[in-house]
């Protein structure tokens with residue numbers, strides 16, 4: 218456990234404002250395990266608050282601590298219309314007395330549903346810009362972030378800018394910390410090896426876990442399932458972020474694009490934000506076997522991918538599965 222302690226000490230070198238209770242539960246799924254013929258667990262990051270929560274809270278704990286230290290009054294971020302990250306940024310900003318601004322590169326919808334409705338309740342200022350904004354695989358994620366940063370400055374003036382999905386080394390320290398948590402919980406349950414499966418949107422959760430599992434020497438295998446066909450040259454972007462995380466934590470490692478455990482496109486369905494039939498079926502299957510709800514945009518697609526890979530024998534048959542539930546449930550109520 219020396220590696221864990223060393224890593225936690227390095228993480229403690231960066232300011233963080235805890236916004237939730239940890240560890241989140243790592244629960245067995247007994248009926249699904251029987252159906253699949255192997256142990257299946259779920260890591261409940263959907264149970265993290267505030268404002269109906271999800272994975273982005275772990276990133277915001279580092280980002281908003283930095284915003285506070287810099288004396289920011291306004292925080293701004295951007296995403297797709299049903300961005301959980303944007304809604305969570307609004308909720309966490311309110312919890313800390315900051316003013317949330319959310320940029321959407323789309324027309325203002327006639328009806329505010331799902332995450333947009335929650336943003337309204339949180340009093341977030343939503344700015345709808347009906348062009349640009351990336352996310353159609355014509356630009357890299359880094360290019361998109363650079364461009365939107367300029368637009369945000371032009372609209373808002375002085376503010377603390379958070380990239381889409383909290384995709385930055387500072388935000389993703391949250392998932393390095395989560396990797397330590399998951400590795401410790403898996404060991405405590407006697408899980409020696411397992412496949413840890415996660416939905417991938419901006420890739421920061423995956424990058425944080427890659428860095429964290431590598432630096433703890435964890436035996437857990439990691440697999441990211443892309444939900445959106447969103448970015449050009451995505452694996453190198455994720456590899457670079459994982460490298461930067463390790464460097465910032467004082468233990469440099471290299472991750473070239475081939476080492477990024479990402480299945481691109483296969484399970485993304487028609488496009489980002491549009492549910493696939495397989496995702497809808499996966500949502501019903503988990504709901505009806507275990508009483509746990511997934512969302513149609515991220516976790517439903519990733520869970521469908523995990524079930525399909527399992528069926529096709531593409532995940533080591535002798536190992537348990539751990540599904541990281543990253544939240545996103547407000548999208549179930551989006552029209």
Ligand SMILES: Cc1ncc(COP(=O)(O)O)c(C=O)c1O
Pocket residue numbers: 271272300301302382416417418419420421422423512515516543544545546
């Ligand atoms: C519910 C949910 N799951 C997974 C993800 C993917 O996380 P990341 O953007 O870090 O890849 C997101 C955000 O994009 C999300 O909102």
